[in-house]
Each structure stands twice: as C-alpha cells, then as structure tokens.
Amino acid sequence: xxxxxxxxxxxxxxxxxxxxxxxxxxxxxxxxxxxxxxxxxxxxxxxxxxxxxxxxxxxxxxxxxxxxxxxxxxxxxxxxxxxxxxxxxxxxxxxxxxxxxxxxxxxxxxxxxxxxxxxxxxxxxxxxxxxxxxxxxxxxxxxxxxxxxxxxxxxxxxxxxxxxxxxxxxxxxxxxxxxxxxxxxxxxxxxxxxxxxxxxxxxxxxxxxxxxxxxxxxxxxxxxxxxxxxxxxxxxxxxxxxxxxxxxxxxxx
Numbered sequence: 001x002x003x004x005x006x007x008x009x010x011x012x013x014x015x016x017x018x019x020x021x022x023x024x025x026x027x028x029x030x031x032x033x034x035x036x037x038x039x040x041x042x043x044x045x046x047x048x049x050x051x052x053x054x055x056x057x058x059x060x061x062x063x064x065x066x067x068x069x070x071x072x073x074x075x076x077x078x079x080x081x082x083x084x085x086x087x088x089x090x091x092x093x094x095x096x097x098x099x100x101x102x103x104x105x106x107x108x109x110x111x112x113x114x115x116x117x118x119x120x121x122x123x124x125x126x127x128x129x130x131x132x133x134x135x136x137x138x139x140x141x142x143x144x145x146x147x148x149x150x151x152x153x154x155x156x157x158x159x160x161x162x163x164x165x166x167x168x169x170x171x172x173x174x175x176x177x178x179x180x181x182x183x184x185x186x187x188x189x190x191x192x193x194x195x196x197x198x199x200x201x202x203x204x205x206x207x208x209x210x211x212x213x214x215x216x217x218x219x220x221x222x223x224x225x226x227x228x229x230x231x232x233x234x235x236x237x238x239x240x241x242x243x244x245x246x247x248x249x250x251x252x253x
Contacts, residue, residue: 077145137171156196201233
C-alpha cells in the first residue's frame with residue numbers, strides 16, 4: 001500500500017513516518033509493506049495524487065490549509081481515504097460547514113494514537129481490495145481520472161480523440177480510437193464500432209444492425225459485424241446493473 005503524508009510541521013511529519021514504519025514492520029507478513037512518501041506542501045502531492053492509497057494531511061502555515069488540499073484532491077479524482085490530522089486547526093469543525101461531506105474524508109487528532117492509526121490502516125487496506133480501476137485521460141488543459149461508466153463514447157477528431165464524459169465534460173486525448181480501446185480492453189462495456197469510434201454499451205438507448213443511438217441522442221453508424229458485440233455488451237451492462245459484475249473477458253475489437 002502506498003501512503004502520502006503532507007504536513008508542513010517537520011517534527012509531526014517525521015513522527016508519523018516512524019509510526020507508519022512500525023506498523024509496516026508489524027503487518028508485512030499479512031498485508032504487505034507500506035510505502036510512504038512525505039511532502040511539505042500540496043502542489044507536488046497533487047501532481048502525483050493517483051499513486052496513493054491513503055493520505056494523511058495537515059497544512060496550517062498558508063491560506064491553502066489541509067482542508068483546502070483535501071477537497072482539491074477529492075475533486076481531482078481521489079477516491080482513497082483522505083485523513084485530516086487536527087493540530088492547530090479543528091478540521092471536524094471545518095467539515096461541519098460543508099453541505100455534503102465527501103465519503104472518503106477521515107479525521108485524526110494529534111498526537112496520533114497508535115490504536116486509532118491502526119483502525120485507519122485496517123480500513124484503507126480493505127478499500128484497496130475494493131478499489132475500482134480508473135482511466136487516466138490527459139488532455140492539454142487537465143488530467144481526468146474516471147471510472148468505466150463515466151465515459152459515454154469516444155470519437156476521433158483529426159489527431160485527437162474526443163472523450164465525452166457522463167457529467168458533460170469533454171477530454172481531448174492525443175490518441176486514436178483503436179489504441180484507446182486496446183489500452184482499456186479490460187473494461188467490458190466498451191466496444192469499438194469502427195476505426196474512429198468507441199462506445200460504452202451501457203449508454204446505448206437504441207440499437208439496430210446499422211445504427212447505435214446513445215442515450216444523449218448521438219447516433220453512430222455501425223457495421224453489421226459489430227452488432228453482435230454491441231448487443232452482448234449491452235446485455236452484460238444491464239445484467240451487472242441488476243445483479244453485480246459478471247466474470248467476463250474483454251470483447252474482441
């Protein structure tokens with residue numbers, strides 16, 4: 001498990017490193033080694049945020065406090081537990097001001113107690129086991145980290161692939177549809193309908209042997225040979241919605 005510490009108090013940062021090191025030594029036979037990286041400020045951590053399975057944060061010496069950084073990480077796609085370590089700032093008090101509290105936000109008081117730290121680590125280990133794989137979409141403006149069914153479809157436009165997301169955002173990726181599909185074949189709702197289009201079968205509203213109409217109204221012409229793959233992927237998506245994911249391999253392109 002990979003853990004990030006972001007604390008602008010060097011002494012506190014070193015102390016937490018020691019505690020995590022002891023926990024790692026005690027647990028390595030069962031849950032494996034904990035790999036810990038430490039940061040004194042948030043920008044560098046943010047740029048590598050998707051590399052970590054657990055975050056411990058306490059930043060008090062700037063306008064961008066630990067609470068600001070935690071929300072920035074979560075808005076940036078982090079689904080791993082983010083633990084706010086309260087010292088001079090009462091992060092629980094800050095959280096009460098939010099209309100909706102992110103589900104992966106946690107709280108820990110300083111000085112850190114061994115038993116409470118152990119509880120957080122136990123929970124994080126379980127989360128790693130349940131973690132849903134994400135897809136990185138890197139365009140010229142930003143980097144998006146999305147889950148399988150956050151993508152509706154992807155369509156080539158010149159040298160770029162326009163990827164439409166469920167929430168309406170569009171990522172322009174420097175890649176072609178075939179390469180994108182082949183890099184993400186483990187996601188079984190995706191079907192390549194031709195050299196320039198990949199669709200998510202979970203969002204096909206109507207399907208004929210020559211056309212797929214997406215739930216947002218977008219229409220794609222399809223080859224008859226693709227019809228069977230699309231129909232099978234649609235049935236799989238519907239079955240998973242009702243009963244949970246099936247064990248199935250990727251579709252052929």
